[in-house]
Amino acid sequence: xxxxxAEGEKEVKKELARYEARESAIIPSLFVAQKxxxxxxxxxxxxxxxxxxxxxxxRINEVFKFYTMFNQKPVGKYHVQxxxxxxxxxVGGRELANHICKELGVGLDEVTPDGRYTVSRxxxxxxxxxxxxxxxxxxxxxxxxxxxxxxxxxxxx
Amino acid sequence: MAETKMLSEFYHLDEYQTLAGYxxxxxxxxxxxxxxxxxxxxxxxxxxxxxxxxxxxxxPTGMKWGFLPNNxxxxxxxxxxxxxxxxxxxxRLMMERAPHQLIEGMIISGYAVGSKKGxxxxxxxxxxxxxxxxxxxxxxxxxxxxxxxxxxxxxxxDLDLYRGAGAYICGEETGMISSLEGKKGxxxxxxxxxxxxxxxxxxxxxxxxxxxxxxxxxxxxxAQAYRKFGTEKSAGTKLFSLxxxxxKPGNYEVPLxxxxxxxxxxxxxxxxxxxxxxxxxxxxxxxxxxxxxxVEKANLDYESLAGLGSMLGSGAVIVIDDSQCxxxxxxxxxxxxxxxxxGQCTPCREGTGWLNKIxxxxxxxxxxxxxxDLLIKVADNMxxxxxxxxSDAAALPxxxxxxxxxxxxxxxVREGRSKVKGTSHAEMHH
Numbered sequence: 001x002x003x004x005x006a007e008g009e010k011e012v013k014k015e016l017a018r019y020e021a022r023e024s025a026i027i028p029s030l031f032v033a034q035k036x037x038x039x040x041x042x043x044x045x046x047x048x049x050x051x052x053x054x055x056x057x058x059r060i061n062e063v064f065k066f067y068t069m070f071n072q073k074p075v076g077k078y079h080v081q082x083x084x085x086x087x088x089x090x091v092g093g094r095e096l097a098n099h100i101c102k103e104l105g106v107g108l109d110e111v112t113p114d115g116r117y118t119v120s121r122x123x124x125x126x127x128x129x130x131x132x133x134x135x136x137x138x139x140x141x142x143x144x145x146x147x148x149x150x151x152x153x154x155x156x157x
Numbered sequence: 158m159a160e161t162k163m164l165s166e167f168y169h170l171d172e173y174q175t176l177a178g179y180x181x182x183x184x185x186x187x188x189x190x191x192x193x194x195x196x197x198x199x200x201x202x203x204x205x206x207x208x209x210x211x212x213x214x215x216x217p218t219g220m221k222w223g224f225l226p227n228n229x230x231x232x233x234x235x236x237x238x239x240x241x242x243x244x245x246x247x248x249r250l251m252m253e254r255a256p257h258q259l260i261e262g263m264i265i266s267g268y269a270v271g272s273k274k275g276x277x278x279x280x281x282x283x284x285x286x287x288x289x290x291x292x293x294x295x296x297x298x299x300x301x302x303x304x305x306x307x308x309x310x311x312x313x314x315d316l317d318l319y320r321g322a323g324a325y326i327c328g329e330e331t332g333m334i335s336s337l338e339g340k341k342g343x344x345x346x347x348x349x350x351x352x353x354x355x356x357x358x359x360x361x362x363x364x365x366x367x368x369x370x371x372x373x374x375x376x377x378x379x380a381q382a383y384r385k386f387g388t389e390k391s392a393g394t395k396l397f398s399l400x401x402x403x404x405k406p407g408n409y410e411v412p413l414x415x416x417x418x419x420x421x422x423x424x425x426x427x428x429x430x431x432x433x434x435x436x437x438x439x440x441x442x443x444x445x446x447x448x449x450x451x452v453e454k455a456n457l458d459y460e461s462l463a464g465l466g467s468m469l470g471s472g473a474v475i476v477i478d479d480s481q482c483x484x485x486x487x488x489x490x491x492x493x494x495x496x497x498x499x500g501q502c503t504p505c506r507e508g509t510g511w512l513n514k515i516x517x518x519x520x521x522x523x524x525x526x527x528x529x530d531l532l533i534k535v536a537d538n539m540x541x542x543x544x545x546x547x548s549d550a551a552a553l554p555x556x557x558x559x560x561x562x563x564x565x566x567x568x569x570v571r572e573g574r575s576k577v578k579g580t581s582h583a584e585m586h587h
Contacts, residue, residue, distance in 0.1 A: 018317070019319075019337075020356075022339075023339030024338060026339045027320070062340075062341055063339065063340065063341060066342065066499075067322035067342075069282070069322040085493050086442055086490060087400035087475055089486070090401045090402055090477060091401070091402070094586045123243075123325065124241060124243040124244075124325075124442075126240050126241070126246045126248075126249050127246060128243070128473070129246055129399060129406035129407045139285075140285065
């Protein structure tokens with residue numbers, strides 16, 4: 001059973017009052033709940049949000065499923081998102097994603113056995129001039145080489 | 158020729174991120190002048206400046222503002238900071254280096270269009286920009302630049318941030334409005350245009366970050382001064398995001414009409430690794446690709462690129478060298494559009510899926526010669542048939558890639574390997 005923390009619930013209530021339409025709080029509240037649930041949104045999370053927000057589950061679900069930043073499956077502590085769209089693809093973005101998977105011994109979108117990493121290929125993140133790049137949780141890492149990317153990932157506490 | 162820094166003059170200074178630093182370089186000084194003008198006069202000035210939307214569509218900004226109903230109905234000003242067009246990373250630079258420049262542009266634009274409430278809709282991945290903007294918004298509120306009675310002028314303007322959650326389509330203005338309303342980011346039928354019926358069915362103006370920032374300079378120095386930059390029909394300066402196979406990728410501000418080859422050679426330091434230029438996508442991934450011969454003739458303005466059958470778009474210049482396989486690159490692009498189609502219009506939802514499948518069947522060695530014409534046929538059937546421009550944006554690269562680099566497609570079909578790389582697709586990216 002998932003339950004929002006007291007702070008989480010307070011944040012959701014704040015978002016509900018922040019915009020002209022209550023429904024505008026669905027996206028920010030999903031971010032809050034996903035974080036509290038360890039990185040992904042489960043049916044229990046939707047149920048809890050529906051209860052706290054007084055918005056039907058189906059309404060929250062359709063928003064949840066539409067946006068790529070909401071994870072439908074569990075992810076590792078570090079969600080490594082490697083851009084493989086055109087500007088990155090021109091300078092080795094796809095090779096970088098393959099290299100990281102190989103080094104960590106996982107397939108795309110899987111979680112490493114120690115629970116630390118999930119590697120995903122994602123579409124353009126707006127770092128095209130600093131390619132290749134990866135986003136790890138909230139942070140961008142740019143101008144990467146296969147070696148520098150692995151150093152960054154292995155150095156994460 | 159060289160860079161002309163109007164917007165980006167102080168981007169190298171860290172202090173420009175702060176209210177005090179921004180003010181010490183003339184920031185917020187234009188508010189007084191703006192509030193002394195009639196809102197209509199500002200709209201006229203922006204019309205006279207020739208400013209066109211810098212997000213991609215290039216629609217004249219003053220004309221867009223002019224579509225608002227002439228009544229006292231509440232209206233919203235929405236800043237499009239959902240930068241998602243592949244190749245584009247200029248709005249991020251602007252928000253990270255000069256958050257107050259955007260805020261000042263929005264206050265002035267809000268005053269001009271009669272809006273008392275604005276939102277900056279920013280893509281969810283831009284956490285660094287979000288943190289910087291949040292700090293700047295707080296500074297602006299604390300110092301009386303936002304909220305009620307701005308600097309004692311009697312003008313009210315509230316500004317808030319809304320974080321997207323990962324969807325290219327939310328950069329389309331009606332998709333953005335749907336998203337801000339807490340829905341799937343699906344575009345809406347036009348008309349009614351947002352200026353008449355937008356956010357919560359109220360009149361809404363949606364402008365790109367760079368467009369709003371430019372308004373301050375137009376009000377400050379006047380339309381005629383702004384028109385000194387650029388060409389007669391493409392006025393002003395623009396930030397171009399240069400990426401791909403060049404020595405010095407990055408954002409460069411140049412006057413519109415700047416030669417494309419100069420941007421690549423002078424600002425970009427030429428093609429990396431002694432290779433040759435093969436092609437350039439001049440305006441973000443939705444713009445038709447130019448071959449090397451066309452690049453020689455192209456200028457970075459709306460008319461020159463339209464004359465070559467492409468477009469200025471968001472100003473994202475993606476440079477492709479002669480070691481790249483165009484079939485492979487089209488595969489990358491089609492994966493993107495298929496992934497990002499919102500799914501509500503059949504020609505786009507199905508069309509992007511088929512384009513992606515057909516290109517990948519060629520890449521995987523299962524292509525037939527007739528598939529090349531099938532690509533063209535499917536793409537042709539996707540143009541002008543949907544609610545928004547994403548369908549066309551997927552079709553245009555296909556038509557230009559296949560037409561201009563047909564030999565590479567035919568070779569791949571016949572040999573099951575890349576004409577350029579000499580290998581199969583699987584071997585290309587082991």
